Amino acid sequence: MKHYHYIFTGAGLSALMTVYEMVLSGKFKDKSILLIDEDTKKSNDRTWCFWDDKALFNDLASTKWQAAWFKNESFERRLNLHPYQYKMVNGLDFYKRVFDLISKEENITFLNQKVLDFQELGHHCVVKTESESFTCNQIFNSIFNPNLVDNQSKYPFLHQHFIGWFIKSKEPVFTADCATFMDFSVEQRGNTRFMYVLPTSETEALLEYTLFSKDLLPKEEYESEIQLYIEKLGITAYEIVEKEQGNIPMTCYPFWKNNSKNILNIGAAGGWTKASTGYTFKNTVKNSKALTAFLLKENDLTKFHKIDKFWFYDLLLLDILDRKNHLGSTIFSAMFRKGNPAVIFQFLDEETSFTEDLQVIWRCPKRLFIKALIGRIFR
Structure with missing residues (x-):
């Protein structure tokens, strides 16, 4: 079996961001790194949005907004975001940035396979895929295991689940420089439900029907609500350019208790998602920077996590x-x-x-x- 210093089981945002920070630091060139994921990361499968008052990924952001609407059934408020900007990064753009960088690093390998199992065996770890096995010093796992949260009752487990349509409309109904952060004027139906609108021009926008709730909906219900909202905007003719959907875990379950000296859960699997909002990008940037710095000083991964007031x-x-x-x-x-x-x-x-x-x-x-x-x- 081939041996690596670090293996990342799953190559989603958290893994790619951490490896990206490792490369930028210039201090891990002597460490062999393997990323394993069943997805090739060659499609625009998601978008990430975040607010920022610095220059974080400015050149990668496809759109930026200086203002945002907040709405419910009784009032609406246009929020001046200064000194922040609200930014959108397309998944494919981020993947390309990271893979272009790591392709130049001889110590980093990406393997397009599905991880079946991983475990710690004394002083080393083993990772098994559908066709191979590898050993390593340490594992960084981002494969979310819902059973850990489902099989307990102390910590609530909700989902931020959504379907989004990127549309081009006949009518110029959108305000290009102002996103809709949350529009609660949609029927709540006993849940927390809102529409999220990210315009890229007066006639183009991503509209996402989003819930914070325990149970998912049939696909048709999300899409019918998007259609109703489009009609409410006064749009009579439009084209669906692209669709996306997602399900982000919202929980304060202490994932870090499942870490060991040589296995660290990261991303959603490690509680890196902001539990109250489902936002992931900015938290992942912070955690990946912190993890990169930690690895230069510490070897016991159980010492990485720290709980705080938030x-x-x-x-x-x-x-x-x-x-x-x-x-x-x-x-x-x-x-x-x-x-x-x-x-x-x-x-x-x-x-x-x-x-x-x-x-x-x-x-x-x-x-x-x-x-x-x-x-x-x-x-």
């Missing part, structure tokens, strides 16, 4: 949505109705002080969170 804030919100899923619109509307957008986005990026935390938290329905806090203490 994990607990997310847990309280998920406790509420787990019991009363229809209250998502109420909570987010209270936050955005009069709150400072820059502070809210800084809070969601987990970069606020405790005083700034309170500016956001106190706008939310206090009774709900106090009840959730008491329930969590005695859970």
Whole structure:
């Protein structure tokens, strides 16, 4: 069996971003690295969006917005995002950037196979695919195992699930420089449901029908809601250019407890997704940078994770949505109705002080969170 220093089981965002940071650091050229994934990463299978007040992936962002709408059934507010921009990165553009970079590195190999199993055996690890086996010093696993979360009740497990259509319309109905961050004016039907709109011109936009809930919907229900929304915008004729769909786990389950000295769970499998919003890109950038720096100093992967106050804030919100899923619109509307957008986005990026935390938290329905806090203490 061929031996590597590091094997990444799964080559999604977290794995590719971590290897990307390793290459940029210039300090891992003496380490053999294997990435294994059953997908070739040669299709535009997703888009990532994030808000940023620096120049993060500026050259890779296909679109940037300076403002965003927040809407519900009773009010709408145009949010000035300054000093932030809301950015969109296409999956294929990101894959190409990373693979162009690692193709020049002789110590990095990508294998297009499906991982069947991996385990730690004393001082080394073994990874098995459909046709081969490999050994390595350490494994970074990004293959999500839903059974870990399904088979427990202490931590809520919701899904951010969606279907999106990128359309070209006959009528110029979109505001090109303003995204729709959340539009809760759609029927809630006992859940947290909203429309997400990312315009790239006056006649082109990505529209995603999104839910934070326990259960997925039939494909037809997502698409019928998108059709209704398109009609509500006043569009009479349009072309569907592309479709996408996704399901992002939303949970504060302590994935890090499944780490070992030589196996680290990363990405959604390691709790890198922002549990309260489902955002992944910015959190993955932060975690991959932190992991790269960690590997230069430490060898015990159980020491990598650190819990913080934001994990607990997310847990309280998920406790509420787990019991009363229809209250998502109420909570987010209270936050955005009069709150400072820059502070809210800084809070969601987990970069606020405790005083700034309170500016956001106190706008939310206090009774709900106090009840959730008491329930969590005695859970």
